[in-house]
Amino acid sequence: MSLPTEFVELLRCPVEGQALSLNGDQLSAASTHYPLVGGIPWLLPHPRNSLLDWGAKLNHFQQVLLQEVSELDLQLQSAKGAVHDRIECLLAAKRDFLLEITTLLEPLTRTQVAAEGAYNALRDRAPTTQNLLSYESNIYRDWQWGEEENRLCHDFVRDFMPEDVGRFAVLGAGACRLALDLHQSCAPERTVATDINPLFLFAVNKLLRGESFFLTEFPLHPKLIDYVAIKHQMAGLSERLDNFHLCFADAAKPAFAKGAFNTVLTPWLIDIQPHAFGVFLRQLSQYLPVGGHWVNFGSLVFNQRRESLCYSVEEVVELAAEAGFEVEMMTQTELPYLKSPYSAGYRMENVWAWRATKREDIAAVVDVEVLPEWVLDTHKPIPLSQSLQTLGVQHQFLARLYAALDGKHSIHSLAEHFARADGSDAAELEHLLVTYFQRQQ
Numbered sequence: 001m002s003l004p005t006e007f008v009e010l011l012r013c014p015v016e017g018q019a020l021s022l023n024g025d026q027l028s029a030a031s032t033h034y035p036l037v038g039g040i041p042w043l044l045p046h047p048r049n050s051l052l053d054w055g056a057k058l059n060h061f062q063q064v065l066l067q068e069v070s071e072l073d074l075q076l077q078s079a080k081g082a083v084h085d086r087i088e089c090l091l092a093a094k095r096d097f098l099l100e101i102t103t104l105l106e107p108l109t110r111t112q113v114a115a116e117g118a119y120n121a122l123r124d125r126a127p128t129t130q131n132l133l134s135y136e137s138n139i140y141r142d143w144q145w146g147e148e149e150n151r152l153c154h155d156f157v158r159d160f161m162p163e164d165v166g167r168f169a170v171l172g173a174g175a176c177r178l179a180l181d182l183h184q185s186c187a188p189e190r191t192v193a194t195d196i197n198p199l200f201l202f203a204v205n206k207l208l209r210g211e212s213f214f215l216t217e218f219p220l221h222p223k224l225i226d227y228v229a230i231k232h233q234m235a236g237l238s239e240r241l242d243n244f245h246l247c248f249a250d251a252a253k254p255a256f257a258k259g260a261f262n263t264v265l266t267p268w269l270i271d272i273q274p275h276a277f278g279v280f281l282r283q284l285s286q287y288l289p290v291g292g293h294w295v296n297f298g299s300l301v302f303n304q305r306r307e308s309l310c311y312s313v314e315e316v317v318e319l320a321a322e323a324g325f326e327v328e329m330m331t332q333t334e335l336p337y338l339k340s341p342y343s344a345g346y347r348m349e350n351v352w353a354w355r356a357t358k359r360e361d362i363a364a365v366v367d368v369e370v371l372p373e374w375v376l377d378t379h380k381p382i383p384l385s386q387s388l389q390t391l392g393v394q395h396q397f398l399a400r401l402y403a404a405l406d407g408k409h410s411i412h413s414l415a416e417h418f419a420r421a422d423g424s425d426a427a428e429l430e431h432l433l434v435t436y437f438q439r440q441q
């Protein structure tokens with residue numbers, strides 16, 4: 001599989017920062033080899049771990065879908081009339097979808113990997129919130145029904161792009177439509193679109209190669225009975241796109257030569273990526289030389305556990321300045337989000353775009369991981385945090401609760417039993433138990 005030299009020259013080993021060279025179907029630094037998966041460089045620092053991780057996510061998807069299929073099969077047996085027809089259609093579509101996704105992900109399952117040592121095995125795991133089908137609707141929006149939305153997004157971001165885009169990186173590019181549209185309208189010297197989710201990059205890779213394939217959409221709230229499942233023909237691009245490349249990489253673990261790009265775009269990424277924004281900014285800085293541009297687009301709905309990390313736009317600008325970025329232009333607008341013609345509803349999102357110039361260099365964070373150090377290194381002491389203590393109390397109670405189940409107790413009698421033993425309020429406990437068992441149904 002050959003990659004253009006100019007693209008390979010941008011790539012660096014994400015651990016030691018060494019240059020990579022292409023040897024057959026892998027990229028190699030002194031001690032590490034990075035596979036080309038389906039022809040796309042897989043530049044996660046611990047490539048085997050992340051391949052295994054996404055393999056496990058595929059497996060999980062297959063299990064969940066098989067379960068759905070068997071439940072639908074069961075429901076079909078007692079369904080009548082239009083309900084029968086709808087379930088029958090859904091069942092057939094789910095079976096197709098299982099096959100479509102499995103086929104699309106074939107390059108992942110074909111790549112041979114072996115597990116690393118226990119200490120490293122957990123590094124490079126994608127956050128548990130990022131699954132194979134996270135943001136799946138983006139594929140249909142980008143390549144099927146989202147013409148208006150895609151145009152609005154492109155036109156909004158286009159105004160923030162520098163006149164001379166130079167070498168252009170799009171981090172967390174997803175189904176890549178925005179990256180592609182900007183590649184065509186801004187004529188950068190070269191564009192590299194990255195993501196951690198193989199589903200997107202494999203799908204886009206097929207389209208770029210001019211290959212067509214089927215993919216079934218299941219609208220969240222179908223408007224009509226006919227919209228419970230939409231089998232889309234994803235049409236391969238008719239024209240070859242020059243100087244546009246795909247790369248599996250974690251935006252927070254730069255896999256490129258320091259300052260390799262003149263312009264970096266983070267579309268709908270900064271608030272959903274798992275690291276504290278200050279940490280992410282330090283990593284982002286590594287992509288650009290002083291004078292380079294960072295363009296951001298998307299919502300600011302930081303999804304961090306700690307309130308102090310869920311920043312407002314004012315705080316974002318302040319943190320950017322601390323990381324050496326001067327925000328020079330910024331606008332806010334409202335845009336439709338995932339306005340599918342098949343779904344009963346869609347969101348209007350308050351989105352931001354800005355362009356910042358990198359004014360000074362700032363050192364990268366050496367080891368950014370999603371999991372805490374004491375999980376990565378199983379010899380480290382477990383800190384006794386408030387949340388772990390609360391979980392401990394909950395689990396101790398649950399252990400007692402399940403031990404007490406004998407096939408005779410009712411919720412009421414259990415509540416009285418535990419209230420007597422613990423000196424708590426029986427009525428309140430009964431209410432809690434009802435809520436708990438309700439959730440288990």
Ligand SMILES: C[S@@+](CC[C@H](N)C(=O)[O-])C[C@H]1O[C@@H](n2cnc3c(N)ncnc32)[C@H](O)[C@@H]1O
Nearest residue numbers: 135138172173174195196197249250251267268
């Ligand atoms: C909200 S979606 C936005 C997709 C695309 N940028 C768009 O505007 O349609 C977020 C994307 O970021 C990707 N992503 C999440 N964490 C990432 C990371 N650490 N590095 C690179 N991509 C990441 C997800 O797989 C997903 O494609």
